[in-house]
Amino acid sequence: MVTRSPDERALARWVRAHNRWRGREVFNLLPSENAVSPTAKRYLASDLAGRYTLPISTTFHGEAIDNSYAGTRYTDRIEELGNRAAARLFHGRFATVRPLSGHIAALSAMAPLLPSGSKILAIPPEQGGYDGYAPGFIPALFQWEVKPLPAGGPGGSVRLEPALQMIRQERPDAVLLGQSFFLFPYPVREIAEEVHRSGGLLFYDASHVLGLIAGGLFQDPIREGADLLFGSTHKSFFGPQGGLLVTDREELFQRIDPALVWRIFDNAHWNRIAALTQTLLEFERVGAEYARTVVESSQRLGHELSDLGWPMVAEAQGFSRSHQIHLDLSRFRERFGCGPGELARRLEPQGLILDLVGRLGTAEISRLGVLPDEMGRLARLLKSGGIDRRDIRAEVRQWRSEYPTLRFE
Ligand SMILES: Cc1ncc(COP(=O)(O)O)c(C=O)c1O
Structure with a gap:
């Protein structure tokens, strides 16, 4: 019998407690997270978690080898x-x-x-862009110059005419679309044409909306003209934490793919890749209905909250076409005397997990099986617990217990 140290026992307790709490007792409204399927979880915990493969042909001390490791016959098939x-x-x-x-x-x-020295246009964080693209973060590593792409439309959406004008003026090496606060699709086709005319590339960061695109909704960036699509695999896309990259342009892929290993990373974490592959295959089966449910629910939740007096962004545009809706922060504070951080702190002990920056997401609750028709109930609970300061713990627990498994897997 193994005798575990006190810290090992504490660790086991915290992991169990976390799994019970986040996996069974609360509704998660963070737009950045999702629930991984039981099959994908099994693959994450599989033998692959400790293995290497490095399928690169090279010579080592005069001998030609096609992988520095052995024992990889299945790993390479899984990746394929x-x-x-x-x-x-x-x-x-x-x-x-x-x-x-x-x-x-x-x-x-x-x-x-x-x-280095390339010029990029990207949506700035003040308009919902990803912080990593702001000057001082990724661009600082490569001495890229970043300028803000005009995105002051509803909910931070791109303003087409000013964006096209800026592309004509600046002739950037790349335009980077994609946001962390992401409500509406972009006019990708028009932007792609203009960027290509001036000799640049169009990148589409689909981190937030990957699961919607996979379900055939929101937009179809590559067919609309984006040169590269990439992003996280764990937000509206319900995979394990990770990333992927897709392009239709062979010449770009030939420059990217061989540059990954030894420049960006070495080991690609093959248990994650097995779990991600499982999720991609799940999407082929259930993605369309999942994505429809997610978007219908976010729009319904926007309406229901607005009917209860919550100031929401982009009301006139139907709130959202994605998995997120946004509180209109200044009007919210004016009306209720609190910001999104305080709201999230009030609701977490009651069993509703929200981020502290005013976004609400419907991806994970849809994956569980909560339906658009239930958004009225969710809105009332959010108001009751978050604004009226009533005790909603029992009702949330009871409601959550109705979803012991995932509807879409
Ligand atoms: C638009 C966008 N891109 C990239 C990232 C980074 O993703 P990850 O956390 O998977 O590295 C985020 C994270 O939230 C994001 O919102």
């Missing part, structure tokens, strides 16, 4: 299945599931294609 499924789902001929996260996928795409 994943790459093929990603290419099918996102409509590009070339894909890799190796990037370890959305951020690493962005690095993987951009670093090999943009020499």
Whole structure:
């Protein structure tokens, strides 16, 4: 019998407690997270978790080898299945599931294609863009100049005419679409035409909306003209934490793919890749209905909260076409005397998990099986617990217990 140390026992307790709490007792409304399927979880915990493969042909002390490791006959087949499924789902001929996260996928795409001194237009964080693309973060590593792409439309959506004008004026090496606060699709086709006319590339960071695109909703960036699509695999896409990258342009893929290993990372975490491959295949079966449910629920939740007096962003545009809706923060504070941080702190002990920056997401609750018709009930609970300060714990627990398994898997 193994005698575990006190710290090991504490660790086991915290993991069990976490799994019970986040997996069974609360509704998660974070737009950045989702629930991984039982099959994908099994693969995460499989033998692959401790294995290497490095399928690169090289010579070592005069001997030709096609992998530095042995014992990889299944690993390489698993990866091939994943790459093929990603290419099918996102409509590009070339894909890799190796990037370890959305951020690493962005690095993987951009670093090999943009020499130092390149100019990039990206949506700034003040308008919901990803912080990693702001000056001082990824661009600082490569001496790229970043300028803000005009995105002051409803909910931070891109303003087409000013964006096209800026592309004509600046002639950037790349335009980077994608946001962390992401409500509406972009006019990808028009932007792609303008960027290509001036000799640049169009990147589409689909981290937040990957699961909607996989379900055939929101938009179809590669077919609409984006040169590269990349992003996280664990937000609206319900895979394990990780990243992927897809393109239809062979010449770009030939510059990216060989540059991944030893520049961006070494080991690509093959248990993650097996779990991600499983998720890609799940999406091929259930993705369309899942994505429809997610978007219908986010729109319904926007309406219901607005009917209860919550100031919401982009009301006139129907709140959202994605898995997120946003509180209108200044009007919210004016009306209720609190911001999104305070709201989230009030609701977490009651069993409703929200982020502290005013986004609400319907991806994970849809995956559980909560339906658009139930958004009225959810809105009333949010108001009751978050604004009226009533005790809603029992009702949330009871309601959550009705979803012991995932509806979409
Ligand atoms: C738009 C966008 N891109 C990239 C990332 C980074 O993703 P990851 O956490 O998977 O590295 C995020 C994270 O939230 C994001 O919102």
